[in-house]
Amino acid sequence: MPGGRERVRAKVPATSANLGPGFDALGIALSLYAWIEMAPADETSIALLGNGTEGLPSDKSNLLYGIAQRVFDEAGVRVPELEIAFAGDIPLARGLGSSAAAIVGALGAANALIGEPLPRDELFRIATEIEGHPDNVGPAIYGGIVTAIWDGERASHIRLDVPAGLATLVAIPTYELLTSKARAALPETYSRADAVFNLSRAALLTAAFATGKLDVVRHAMQDRLHQPYRAPLVPGLSRVLSEASARGALGAALSGAGPTAIAFVDEASANGRKSELETFLREAMSVSGDGRDVELRWLAPSAEGLVVEAASDRLQDALSEGGLAR
């Protein structure tokens, strides 16, 4: 491939979007990853190696192939046949940005395959256009915490380092909730009081992250724009939102469009209350009541976003030999 690579592999982090009040505006990258590999081929093949990918198409109708072709079209290059492989630890349709990771990884891999004609900010613009909002694709590309806007044509963002000592615990239910369904539950209009309630908290939360003032996070995580309307779709969410701060968390939120819940903890003041928070989240989010249908994970924030490298072996081989850095 002139100026490009023969085989490339993109690594993309999971994300938690919204963080409570920052609906469609704020998100954080988490250390759980998806890999998307591409190489030119004589005939297109798509290997889906991740858990939960069974129902996804493995022909040219797959999202990953379509996005790669969009990059080639924008760059005026033709690569009609591709060998694509996807593997990932990010569970699908749980509010941890699986679709954002797939979009960002496909954009990054396709761009690298043809010599990176598109700058990273253009990848962000295209990813936002495809996803419809910038709050999960932003941290997936840039890592850290990202605050962003989208006006339908242009996307602007600022990336913040994650404050030292901020730990995140996610409670992932076994059931899926598609973002499209969780968005359909939202009203068309909001009152001025609710708009002011959210914009003041989103601004305070962003400033708290930017300055490392973790004690302010607990006052800034409430939301009136999406969580109250999504709570009927996520059993236990209302309890988590109202009680998590009394159980050792700085605050809690619905992760992305759900159904995962995310709690923030200040390592410096957790004072041995992590197991209390774990027990509480497991109990509250369990539909079966015995907690076995909820997976708890302490996921460190990921400072790194999209990384694309030349690959010397196939993703299948790297996976089976334990060669993927998690």
Ligand SMILES: Nc1ncnc2c1ncn2[C@@H]1O[C@H](COP(=O)(O)OP(=O)(O)O)[C@@H](O)[C@H]1O
């Ligand atoms: N590797 C992939 N290939 C094709 N489609 C994918 C891939 N990963 C995710 N998707 C699509 O994204 C959907 C999940 O996206 P979404 O409902 O936004 O949930 P979330 O992004 O929170 O996991 C899946 O049902 C699937 O249609």
Ligand SMILES: N[C@@H](CCOP(=O)(O)O)C(=O)O
């Ligand atoms: N702001 C969006 C975020 C969706 O994130 P996802 O990771 O669940 O796709 C929303 O809340 O709808």
